[in-house]
Amino acid sequence: MSRWRLFESPDLDPGLNMGLDEALLESDAPPTLRLYGWSPDTLSLGYFQRFADVPATRRASRVVRRITGGGAIHHDAGELTFALTCAAHEPPYDTSIPESYARVHGAVIEALAAVGVDAKLRDEDALASERTATGMCFHASTPLDIVWLARKGVGSAQRRRAGRVLHHGSIKVHASELEEGVASFAVAGSTATRGQVGAALVSAFERLLDARFESAEPSPELLAEARERGARYLAKDFVRRR
Amino acid sequence: MRPDDRRYLPSHEWAKLDDETVLVGITDFAVKELSSGNEGDLVYCDMPEVGRLVAQGETFGEIESVKAVADLNCPVAGEIIEINAEIEEHLEVLSQDPWRKGWLIRVKPESTSLDHLLDAEAYEALLEKSEH
Numbered sequence: 298m299s300r301w302r303l304f305e306s307p308d309l310d311p312g313l314n315m316g317l318d319e320a321l322l323e324s325d326a327p328p329t330l331r332l333y334g335w336s337p338d339t340l341s342l343g344y345f346q347r348f349a350d351v352p353a354t355r356r357a358s359r360v361v362r363r364i365t366g367g368g369a370i371h372h373d374a375g376e377l378t379f380a381l382t383c384a385a386h387e388p389p390y391d392t393s394i395p396e397s398y399a400r401v402h403g404a405v406i407e408a409l410a411a412v413g414v415d416a417k418l419r420d421e422d423a424l425a426s427e428r429t430a431t432g433m434c435f436h437a438s439t440p441l442d443i444v445w446l447a448r449k450g451v452g453s454a455q456r457r458r459a460g461r462v463l464h465h466g467s468i469k470v471h472a473s474e475l476e477e478g479v480a481s482f483a484v485a486g487s488t489a490t491r492g493q494v495g496a497a498l499v500s501a502f503e504r505l506l507d508a509r510f511e512s513a514e515p516s517p518e519l520l521a522e523a524r525e526r527g528a529r530y531l532a533k534d535f536v537r538r539r
Numbered sequence: 540m541r542p543d544d545r546r547y548l549p550s551h552e553w554a555k556l557d558d559e560t561v562l563v564g565i566t567d568f569a570v571k572e573l574s575s576g577n578e579g580d581l582v583y584c585d586m587p588e589v590g591r592l593v594a595q596g597e598t599f600g601e602i603e604s605v606k607a608v609a610d611l612n613c614p615v616a617g618e619i620i621e622i623n624a625e626i627e628e629h630l631e632v633l634s635q636d637p638w639r640k641g642w643l644i645r646v647k648p649e650s651t652s653l654d655h656l657l658d659a660e661a662y663e664a665l666l667e668k669s670e671h
Binding site: 344345366391393398439455457458 | 601
């Protein structure tokens with residue numbers, strides 16, 4: 298049985314959130330799962346997105362750019378972000394990239410079922426949450442994305458660097474006005490909270506990875522590094538680099 | 540069997556001597572990993588500036604597919620003297636011909652020795668190991 302660290306954060310400053318994930322990716326830190334929220338509400342752009350291609354940037358309190366790819370996400374009180382960071386040769390990433398998604402998404406679907414949300418992979422289904430020209434992650438999809446009631450409900454993206462993986466996931470608990478038409482727990486008839494789905498995620502990852510997750514806090518050194526790295530995520534030249 | 544006229548990094552970049560320069564690209568395995576066999580899944584590639592000096596193993600660019608952003612690492616130290624400008628606009632070339640038309644950068648190397656890299660047989664063995 299392997300051991301993972303579990304960092305559960307309250308709603309954190311967006312720069313610190315991104316700095317922590319990058320610091321964990323860049324180090325040889327033990328496998329770590331972060332579960333976190335954001336304050337204030339923040340729109341995160343995918344690494345390669347053009348700022349001008351995402352109209353919602355004008356409506357969010359803050360805008361950051363992630364180092365993971367994909368589309369933009371609105372992180373507000375109705376959203377739970379998770380970040381898995383470990384070496385690429387360790388489970389669940391000791392396989393092809395598509396298979397690693399299938400593994401992680403299998404666990405997420407199991408966690409959602411535990412809180413009353415009957416989710417599945419999109420496969421070839423047509424979705425009611427698709428929108429054009431918004432640049433939003435939840436308005437576009439691939440067959441491996443997680444959906445319920447024909448709406449995308451989980452966003453997912455990986456960054457691979459120097460033999461390590463950062464896997465970002467975003468779960469829509471409540472609807473956001475910046476992501477019209479996407480899934481929420483309410484449309485599935487679930488009243489579960491972010492905390493409840495977070496706990497279910499930990500249990501599902503423990504089963505997937507045959508691992509024990511131990512709650513921990515980032516060390517002062519890690520926090521200092523995260524603050525230093527985090528500053529650039531809010532800097533105009535990075536946020537508007539494209 | 541992958542081409543034996545070049546050498547490989549475990550991170551799936553290849554390096555091929557071309558006169559006194561070295562051409563660098565990514566392997567068919569890397570392309571397949573990133574694109575799941577669907578050439579439309581590759582979406583962006585950031586290339587470096589010509590004239591940049593790179594160390595062996597240093598990241599010189601980044602590539603994004605629908606599902607992952609990955610670094611592009613340089614197998615040799617030297618100066619980047621040319622980039623394949625076609626790639627940024629036509630990423631499908633990487634799927635269609637990763638070994639020739641899909642080269643990414645041309646480097647004027649500090650040394651023309653590629654002995655520090657994997658040969659085709661060792662690279663194949665690495666892939667075989669990772670697939671089992």
